[in-house]
Amino acid sequence: MNKATISARDLTYRYGDLTAVDHINFEVGEGEVLGFLGPNGAGKTTTVRMLTGQLRPTEGSALVLDEDISTSAKQVQQYLGVSFETTNLYEDMSAVENLELFARLFNLRNFDAMELLEKVGLSGREKERVSNYSKGMKQRLMLARALINHPRILFLDEPTDGLDPVSSQTIHAIINEASAGGTTVFLTTHDMVEADKLSHRVAFINKGQIAAMDRPAVLKQHYGKRTLKIEVQDGQGGTHTQSIPLDGSETAKQVEQVFASGSVLTAHTEEATLEDIFIQITGRGLLG
Ligand SMILES: Nc1ncnc2c1ncn2[C@@H]1O[C@H](COP(=O)(O)OP(=O)(O)OP(=O)(O)O)[C@@H](O)[C@H]1O
Numbered sequence: 001m002n003k004a005t006i007s008a009r010d011l012t013y014r015y016g017d018l019t020a021v022d023h024i025n026f027e028v029g030e031g032e033v034l035g036f037l038g039p040n041g042a043g044k045t046t047t048v049r050m051l052t053g054q055l056r057p058t059e060g061s062a063l064v065l066d067e068d069i070s071t072s073a074k075q076v077q078q079y080l081g082v083s084f085e086t087t088n089l090y091e092d093m094s095a096v097e098n099l100e101l102f103a104r105l106f107n108l109r110n111f112d113a114m115e116l117l118e119k120v121g122l123s124g125r126e127k128e129r130v131s132n133y134s135k136g137m138k139q140r141l142m143l144a145r146a147l148i149n150h151p152r153i154l155f156l157d158e159p160t161d162g163l164d165p166v167s168s169q170t171i172h173a174i175i176n177e178a179s180a181g182g183t184t185v186f187l188t189t190h191d192m193v194e195a196d197k198l199s200h201r202v203a204f205i206n207k208g209q210i211a212a213m214d215r216p217a218v219l220k221q222h223y224g225k226r227t228l229k230i231e232v233q234d235g236q237g238g239t240h241t242q243s244i245p246l247d248g249s250e251t252a253k254q255v256e257q258v259f260a261s262g263s264v265l266t267a268h269t270e271e272a273t274l275e276d277i278f279i280q281i282t283g284r285g286l287l288g
Helices: 044-051 069-077 095-105 113-119 135-147 165-180 192-198 216-223 251-260 274-282
Strands: 004-015 018-029 033-037 059-064 080-083 153-157 184-189 201-206 209-214 227-233 239-245 264-270
Touching: 004 044, 004 184, 018 044, 018 059, 018 184, 018 209, 033 044, 033 165, 033 192, 044 059, 044 069, 044 153, 044 184, 059 069, 080 135, 095 113, 095 135, 113 135, 135 153, 135 165, 153 165, 165 184, 165 192, 184 192, 192 274, 201 216, 201 274, 209 216, 209 274, 216 274, 227 251, 239 251
Parallel strands: 033 184, 033 201, 080 153, 153 184
Antiparallel strands: 004 018, 004 059, 201 209, 227 239, 227 264
16 A cells, blocks of 8 residues: 555544444555445445544544644645535536636636536536536536545545446546546445445445455455356256356366256356445445
């Protein structure tokens, strides 16, 4: 891992009696994309609100860009880009006006609204009121706004939720580009396919605790079981699928038997998904 830009130490938050985030410890490196995965209510938003200086930890601390975020929030926030569900856009203004207003708040000179809007695929619609925008367009405008100050850490929440595949690819390319340029990307999501594709590492958060954190490939290797799915004819005009574990002691024999029957239609291997592994580790699904 490159030099850490985020370092959480026993980070904890309680809403009254409810411990929403429970002594979590982790680091994220410069240029790293971290997928922060967990079901509703797991504590993702609360964690991000602490890391961005909007909530003060009940216990523990977070160093963000080498500063304690709870005492240096204002100073650190100028280097952060945040695109979160609670972020409000000014609906009566156009996209350009929204960005210009935000740039003034950040005291930014030399910023090019059109360049940013072009990057997120909104050029041509930049003068329309945001209230006329679709959910996906608002998502993209929020991303443009989060990028306005060339952040060193970008916090994104479900950045492609509600977007069509082409727009999603645009957002993925922006995330990869930001990461390649040294920006840390803290990606909060339910979407394990997206997290798998984009993240250098993923953290599984469940009931306020980190249940596992590693590279997706390592998690799959450690927890995932590869299987061979073989579709065979059942002799009555139908088909059924047989699953054979790829790494079992009987694998070769089982495969030979199925193929000897002469009724194999298709065969392919399947890797465990991050969702499978999440369920295995926590006993619950990401959407549960
Ligand atoms: N303002 C609040 N007051 C009381 N409890 C809260 C508050 N905000 C969140 N919680 C509770 O804290 C826990 C963690 O919530 P949090 O929003 O951090 O989860 P999350 O993983 O972001 O969920 P989601 O994916 O639904 O956004 C949940 O049990 C939630 O009900």
